[in-house]
Amino acid sequence: MNNFELCRGVCNLHGKIMGVGIIERAKLVALYAQPGTPMPNEEEFEKLFFQTEVIASMTKTNVSLFGEPKFFNLSFDNVDLYFFLLSRYGRKGILALQIMQLYDHEEIVSKVGGYLEQNL
Numbered sequence: 001m002n003n004f005e006l007c008r009g010v011c012n013l014h015g016k017i018m019g020v021g022i023i024e025r026a027k028l029v030a031l032y033a034q035p036g037t038p039m040p041n042e043e044e045f046e047k048l049f050f051q052t053e054v055i056a057s058m059t060k061t062n063v064s065l066f067g068e069p070k071f072f073n074l075s076f077d078n079v080d081l082y083f084f085l086l087s088r089y090g091r092k093g094i095l096a097l098q099i100m101q102l103y104d105h106e107e108i109v110s111k112v113g114g115y116l117e118q119n120l
Contacts, residue, residue, distance in 0.1 A: 001119050001120070002030075003022045003029055003030030003093075004030045004031075004032060006020075006022065006030070006095070006119065006120075007020040007021060007022060007030050007031060007032035007095075008020075008032040009115060009119065010095065010097065010112055010115055010116075011032045011033070011034065011097075013111045013112060013115055014099075014103070014107070014108055014111055016099050016100045016101075016102075016103040016108070017034075017097055017098070017099055017108070018033060018034050018037040018079075018098045018099065018100055019031065019032065019033030019034065019037045019039070019097070019098040020032050020033070020095065020096065020097050020098075021095075021096045022086070022093045022094070022095055022096070023049050023052055023053070023093055023094045023096055024092050024093040024094075025053070026046070026049040026050045026052075026053045027049060028045065028049065029093065033098075037098065038079075052083055052094055052096065053094070055072060055083070056069075056072070056083065056085055056094050059072055059085070068088055069085055069088070070084065070085065070088060070113065071083055071084040071085065071109065071112075071113075078101070079098055079099065079100060079101065080098075080099045080101060080103075081096060081097065081098060081099070082096070082097040082099060082108065082109075082112070083095070083096050083097075084097075084112060084113075084116060086116075086120070088116075089116050089117070089120035090120065091120055095112075095116070097112065
C-alpha cells in the first residue's frame, strides 16, 4: 500500500476524520483530505511538521520504561490532531490525522490502530 492509499484509507474510517498526512523528516510525503478541510499555509505546515518530529522523538526516550509508543495527540479549540508513529509498523514517518470534535476517542484509536495493523 502506498502512502497516498494509506492516507485515503485512514481518512475514510470515520466521518470526523477530515484529513490524513504522512510526515517524514519534517516533510509532507502524502496527504488526503475531505473537501473543505482547513489547511495551514506552507510556512505553518513547516513549523507543524518540525514540531511533530520533535515531539515524536521525545516519546521514544521512554521506551525502556513504558514500551514502544503508539500515538500522541494534541487538542485545540476547533480540532484535534492525532499522530501515529509508523515505526511501530515497520514504516518510516508519522501518520497525522485532523479530527473534528466531538467524537469517541477510543473508537478513533481502535479503528486507526486496527487499520494500520491490518494493512502495514
